Amino acid sequence: MKVTVVGAGRVGLATALVFDHIGHDVACIDTDESLIGLLRRREPPFCEPGLAPLLKNCDVQFANEMTEGYANSDVVMVAVGTPPLPDGQADLAAVRAVVQATVALLRPGSQVTLVIKSTVPPGTTDNVQKLVEEQLADHDCRAAVAASPEFLRGGAAIVDTLYPDRIVIGAHDEGAKQRLQELYRPIVNRAFLDVPDIRPANERQSVPMVITTPVNAELVKYASNTFLVTKLSFVNELAGLAERVGGDIKEVVKGVGLDPRIGPHYMEAGIGWGGPCLGKDASALLRVGESHNYGMPMLRSAIEINRRQRRAVVEKLEQALGSLQDVTIGILGLAYKAGTDDITDSPGIEVASMLIAAGARVRGYDPGVATKAAQHNPSLRVCSTIEELIEGCDALFLISNAQQFQELPVAELGRLMRRRVLVDAKNLLDQRSVEAAGFTYLGLGRSRRSTAYATRSEFAARHSG
Ligand SMILES: NC(=O)c1ccc[n+]([C@@H]2O[C@H](COP(=O)([O-])OP(=O)(O)OC[C@H]3O[C@@H](n4cnc5c(N)ncnc54)[C@H](O)[C@@H]3O)[C@@H](O)[C@H]2O)c1
Structure with a gap:
């Protein structure tokens, strides 16, 4: 053909x-x-x-x-x-x-x-x-x-x-x-x-x-993307509650996702969704509804929850550091997701801009998008190694689940930092190992009172005496 x-x-x-x-x-x-x-x-x-x-x-x-x-x-x-x-x-x-x-x-x-x-x-x-x-x-x-x-x-x-x-x-x-x-x-x-x-x-x-029909085909596309954003925003909303009531969202979604009617995909709490399509398609569908005088409150909330989530991680860090003025923060992950070279509507880039606006010195590391990120915000110092990023930092923001970040040698890297605070905006790392390396660990939807233990013996060890 x-x-x-x-x-x-x-x-x-x-x-x-x-x-x-x-x-x-x-x-x-x-x-x-x-x-x-x-x-x-x-x-x-x-x-x-x-x-x-x-x-x-x-x-x-x-x-x-x-x-x-x-x-x-x-x-x-x-x-x-x-x-x-x-x-x-x-x-x-x-x-x-x-x-x-x-x-x-x-x-x-x-x-x-x-x-x-x-x-x-x-x-x-x-x-x-x-x-x-x-x-x-x-x-x-x-x-x-x-x-x-x-x-x-x-x-x-x-x-x-x-x-x-x-x-x-x-x-x-x-x-x-x-x-x-x-x-x-x-x-x-x-x-x-x-x-x-x-x-x-x-x-x-x-x-x-x-x-x-064409109209159904067009709706299938928008419905698919907006269902995904709604699912993710729902989990992020729940994560905020889990944090406040002493739960751990990772354990919660493990249990919820086993229900075949719900499934385990798009159930990770974190910094929220971004990229070239999800946000643009969600806003476009909302406008279609408006043009037919039809409100879509669930979709509108999903978009608002996503905005709130990005602000919430920055506020979490501000609380931990006392102030964002004159602190140095390293961001690991600038592409909108691991494995792409696209920074469109990237949470890492937006968090960097929010921190810069609040008076912080911000560095970023993501080899695949270094040039694009540097062009996007000249106040963001783009580093070529993780060590260069971390040296003298007051806090780290982990925003990507790329393989290399999953295996971060936190204890070693912590020694290069001025203060050891880590915001794990993907809930990627093991909280206890990070804390054992002297860090203040800030995950999302994971309260410090969480009772999730890996084994019975670990539970017994923690509660003995
Ligand atoms: N990127 C994704 O992951 C993805 C996934 C599913 C659907 N979509 C949708 O598919 C469409 C294309 O997405 P994309 O990511 O490939 O877009 P893109 O912006 O990366 O590419 C579009 C290309 O079209 C070219 N172009 C624009 N006007 C033109 C014209 N008049 N004649 C010839 N070329 C022209 C541009 O130069 C550009 O290279 C969008 O509607 C997007 O929402 C994208």
Whole structure:
């Protein structure tokens, strides 16, 4: 099948490379000339496992402009950004521009299927279909518009595109539905060659497909992301209570997550959610509700709880240190999550800014995003080693669960610090070992009165005498 993917960000590039890998004839277009330059030289523009080998061996044609040849493909897939406008609404300008430019180049008799892969508010695909029909009113060609939202996770873009947990297609046109089923068939049947270092997360032989209307497909995408933020914010709200009543949220969610109706995923209390999608999609859905005069109090609270959580960790540290004026604080983890090189809506970066605004000297360490972080806030001193970060610090903020932070030699590092306070904003470390190294340990949702002991003998030892 001849496929043109427009947009070569995480979503567009992963889609183009995977469609090429499963046997389609693929072009990928992006207006960013330097990005296309990198891709033509087969240099990965961002860090994603599996991206480099796919890019190196692909036959994808990378281009800066939509041409008649690319527009008249079987499928044109729109994967451009839909960033938030100042009021939180999704900005659809790039989506509309791509559709308009493509339709203007259609030849008589052409029957392209235009697929919106970008995350767009419910109703967008149907509105775009109307615009396309107006544009094609006097032309002898057809363009059916369909929605096929993307669910990949940053840091797992290739594995999630090759081995998705579901494929959702929203279309009215029967031809478009059939064409999209054909497009995805090798993925659905898992009929393709393995990619080095990429393994499926499950042993399923086929991928479930949901074929529905465009508005439902669009809602599936927003509902998935907003369910995740609600789940995380719920756990964080509960963590605050656990802390106040003498509980330990880690033990609590272990028990709660064993209920198969709830499950163990997205149940970790911590500094809260961030990244390029969750916050933007939550705000966009809230705006959709408002535009229909429909309040969404649960979603609004989930967003507010997330904001409060970021402030709460800073307040916790301020209480422990007495004041944030003229103290030195080291932040471990600046990307929005481990394994990505993305700092969009990163909790680590926002905490750094809050601490700087309160008068602290702040250093950060995260090798994957050092340059981006330094550019983002010139008052943040970005260090190239953990030792450089820690030397003379009054407190440490652990914000990432990257493997190297899970194995921090706290006792050794503590000796380099001026004062030993550690905020474990991921509840990653063992509280007792950190305290044994002379630190004041501040976790989230874990009261010092917690009665969680590892073994019976440990309990007996603590309570003997
Ligand atoms: N990043 C994720 O993890 C993720 C996951 C699921 C869904 N999504 C959604 O997918 C969409 C794309 O996300 P992304 O992270 O790849 O975005 P991105 O911003 O990283 O990439 C978008 C690309 O589109 C290009 N572009 C913009 N206007 C263009 C035009 N008129 N013609 C050609 N190219 C143009 C930009 O130069 C950019 O390279 C968004 O709607 C996003 O919400 C993202």
